[in-house]
């Protein structure tokens with residue numbers, strides 16, 4: 001019989017064997033089928049001929065019952081290719097005597113557990129993630145107001161709301177449209193900090209926003225991803241940025257592969273992110289953030305745009321993440337009944353006020369107690385929204401009063417609705433694995449995700465009694481625990497070094513062993529883990545090993561380098577834009593060259609040649625500016641997501657962006673200019689060619705900077721309008737259409753800020769300046785045979801090439817600096 005039960009893969013310092021313990025039963029009765037996981041990750045299924053030697057205490061369990069449970073579990077596994085909680089348990093015990101290691105819910109990440117779409121089912125462990133502390137979020141009397149449109153008043157969006165979101169639970173923030181769900185989540189995530197009153201507590205301590213942001217991530221509704229990277233490349237960028245350079249590349253790959261396998265994207269590792277389906281994009285967004293194992297994850301409407309099956313898989317995944325000890329908070333609009341019951345905790349808002357906070361299963365009794373009977377066969381999620389929207393009369397004040405009077409408190413207890421409170425408490429604390437050392441007592445790298453089968457909750461509830469007994473039985477004896485802990489160190493499985501910020505140094509004032517490694521120094525077992533947990537949230541800066549002053553996991557230089565490589569790669573792969581840009585520069589250059597063919601040294605066609613030079617400036621201006629206006633807002637969305645999730649600094653992003661674009665712009669402009677230069681027979685002197693190319697390239701870089709400024713400050717629609725509109729005056733004052741001497745004195749200053757003027761003037765000087773010899777004349781009379789005369793006519797006879805070049809360089813830096821501050825301002829405004 002084929003049953004997944006045992007894992008014999010080597011782990012850490014105790015490599016001989018690892019055994020998966022069923023949550024419902026930690027021993028394997030005689031003749032019970034088991035599944036072994038070998039070190040090469042393959043799974044072997046066999047039937048035991050002898051009882052597997054686990055903890056002696058288990059012998060006290062009713063064997064028949066356990067056998068039945070296991071059979072049931074096994075049948076389910078065979079039928080569904082998945083693991084229930086009963087099968088996977090949540091207990092971590094080490095038995096050094098029999099040299100077997102009984103792990104927390106660890107099931108081989110075998111592909112056999114995948115559903116056809118690649119979504120994982122069953123219990124899978126993420127054993128190589130950095131250890132993070134569990135986090136409870138409590139908020140008290142949060143009120144938030146915004147300026148109300150054109151009036152001078154304020155609009156209060158949240159009115160003194162309070163609540164608590166616990167680790168190990170998945171919380172839904174629900175409410176009618178405009179109730180303030182997103183606003184509340186933004187406040188809790190630390191994205192909104194102004195015009196706010198009330199307090200947010202993290203593990204009962206005042207929130208240190210900077211530190212909290214490192215512990216949390218925010219996954220936005222629209223899944224903005226860099227489109228020209230494969231899933232694996234995107235993950236490696238996240239790993240390199242978030243795990244720091246202290247972890248070797250191989251170790252990062254292991255982390256990435258494990259997450260991708262767990263989250264069901266293994267088959268899509270080489271797929272470009274732009275080709276992923278909606279559900280896969282959502283899963284990738286989660287996978288990217290999972291890299292550093294944030295204990296708090298905020299999701300803004302994670303199910304929007306997904307079909308019901310994908311929604312269900314996604315919420316099951318989030319629930320599994322929560323079961324790993326994470327605090328998962330989602331805003332959600334109108335979940336189906338099946339989806340709704342996947343949530344543990346519900347926070348209901350209406351008109352900016354809390355109208356229910358408690359267990360999901362407490363909602364119907366709560367409403368009923370207030371006279372709102374949910375009709376049979378009616379989705380409670382729909383019903384409560386109808387009630388909150390006023391479809392059954394003016395319910396909100398009544399519900400708000402009920403909440404204020406504590407009427408929903410009894411539904412808030414996490415064991416509400418469970419038949420056996422004690423059991424469930426134990427179960428949930430034991431399966432809280434986010435900070436649990438893995439087997440060998442390492443204080444790092446042991447976060448486990450149990451991807452639950454959809455039938456798990458019922459099954460889990462069904463076996464409450466059994467779970468209790470078994471968990472008690474499986475609890476390691478004190479001596480064993482101590483031994484395990486004393487053998488521990490802070491090394492990570494697979495010999496990976498730990499990133500600084502994830503190491504377990506803690507304050508000696510905490511009595512947790514000074515800055516000694518976790519578990520060493522007299523602190524053993526769970527105490528040691530607790531030491532690690534609390535130190536990370538301690539308000540004293542000194543107790544946390546921050547990797548650098550900025551607080552980002554990697555140095556500014558490393559961030560810059562990683563982002564630069566990513567930008568290069570994405571630009572190179574953007575066939576539509578990059579290849580089209582190159583092609584258009586060559587083709588348009590050739591067309592211009594054909595139109596103005598051979599006019600460069602012909603005095604009778606000098607005006608045409610001036611027109612050609614002007615068009616060269618104009619083309620380089622627009623082709624540099626418009627793509628930036630079009631693409632930067634998208635890049636900006638990615639940047640905002642990654643920056644606010646604490647991947648890297650604005651400076652690193654901005655420098656990388658600036659540097660990455662430049663070579664492409666320089667090459668494209670140079671190719672275009674050289675094609676035109678050659679076809680139009682401009683003077684073939686190296687100095688003039690270099691000057692002409694240089695001034696045109698500088699002109700294009702300035703235009704690109706202007707595009708960046710517009711793109712940073714505006715959305716695409718406004719930018720597409722504003723770009724050309726701001727360029728028209730600079731063209732008018734370039735000296736081609738209106739002679740500088742003709743421009744009225746009070747408008748002369750405009751010519752000095754017109755960057756096209758410097759580009760055009762510099763190009764004219766490069767072609768006709770520096771005492772160029774008389775030009776050819778194929779007509780009876782050529783007025784401008786002497787090039788200097790033509791420059792006089794254009795009021796450019798006194799122009800100096802280097803002044804034009806320096807002016808363009810100055811404008812380039814000015815625009816880049818302004819764009820940087822606009823970006824900072826935008827970031828500030830988002831909060």
Ligand SMILES: Nc1ncnc2c1ncn2[C@@H]1O[C@H](COP(=O)(O)OP(=O)(O)OP(=O)(O)O)[C@@H](O)[C@H]1O
Pocket residue numbers: 146147148149155157175176177178179180181182183184333
């Ligand atoms: N900057 C702002 N200026 C004015 N009103 C705002 C601003 N931000 C939010 N609001 C208003 O606050 C209320 C709550 O907005 P929020 O986005 O939090 O609602 P929501 O519950 O998430 O709605 P939905 O489910 O429709 O997304 C809405 O009425 C919205 O119009």
